[in-house]
Amino acid sequence: MGTYLITGATGAIGAAVAEMLHEDGHHVILTGRSAERLDATARRIAGDTGGERVRTLVLDLTDPRQIEPALGEAELPPLDGLVHSAGGIRLGTVEQLRPGDWLDQLLVNTAAPAELTRLLLPSLRAARGHVVFVNSGSGLRSKPAWSAYAASKHALRALADSLRAEEPELRVTSVFPGRTASEMQRQVRALEGEEYDPDEFMSPRTVATVIVNALRTPRDATVTDISVRA
Template sequence: MITGASGGLGSALADALAPTHTLLLAGRPSPRLDAVAGRYGATTWPIDLADPDAIAAVVEPLVELDVLIHNAGVAYPGRVAESSIDEWRSTMAVNVVGAVALTLELLPALRSAAGHVVFINSGSGIKPSPGLASYSASKFALRGFADSLRNDEPSLRVTSVHPGRIATAMQEDLVAYEGRDYDPTQFLSAGTVARVTADAINAPRDAHIHEVIVRPR
């Protein structure tokens, strides 16, 4: 299962994993999500991470799950003094609480498969990025949850992926906030990050990759 599967990195993750996995693409219903699913014969799962109370009913049919990739996320460019409480609530609701809620609901299915939980984190989850106050805080929290899950669920593999800046629509918004011209060649491609993530997922079963840090050259 890949959350945020309609976006740039989500779509790239689907492409990287389609040869080896049956895909369950999770996200808010949209033509973009349907289009990604259509390319790979995948199933869509209508999950809104901002509504954690609705998650249980959606994933209840799943009794076994090999891989859960937390890719969905939001970011509101802004330094601390520029940020609003509503932005902080929204960021934490999707990036942290939604991810926790989905993981908790899927724990029985993941345990049954001795599965793998992957968190697409960020370089901001290791060192806060200027102009991304609420986003950086949410990624630190997500990293803490991943570490706790790894400690508490020894039958699972848990990996945090910390890419540098990726050439996506979210990146365009951040560059616009910074007042610079957007040049995608300055950033990692979504396909590169997806392939690195797929390598961690497809690693031999006796390998447990805790953390992956990827930076543009």
């Protein structure tokens, strides 16, 4: 069985991916900003197994320059997979958005995945691993009030494409989900001035199934890009 590191593991999609990989018998390393939430997620995923195949690692992706010190003593094993599921969003028109709004999203959604991938390349190369970038439909198209978020996700797609060309021994997949029931979606609906009803959106488990199936693909093929819509 393999070892997979998942960012945003306390979020809806990240937690669902970690749970499914654990169900498959893999070791999972859960990362996020809150040690308390990570521990709660780890306990839920581990269940009766006692947590032997679940490990937590506190990482704050809002400042990519702090990722390397945080990883300094982690002693990570070879990684069969790295799933970038963390992300942040702020909506607003070009007129409304300020430099901080742009920088915050570009740091979390693009620069942090780039830096974490860079630091984990030795572990990924050792296992000929698989990197999955959980992107967004906004990484393929934009719309009014979504410019900064869409820009960060378009850049994330470029990162994935370049990494795939640079690291032929690794497999790299971009997943572009549509709207998914999650805390982020609750925030988006509030920003849009609308009510949030999770039944109106895809289940995180559905998106996680697509991601895990890409990870399960035999080594003689790579699933490069997947769009998932309700």
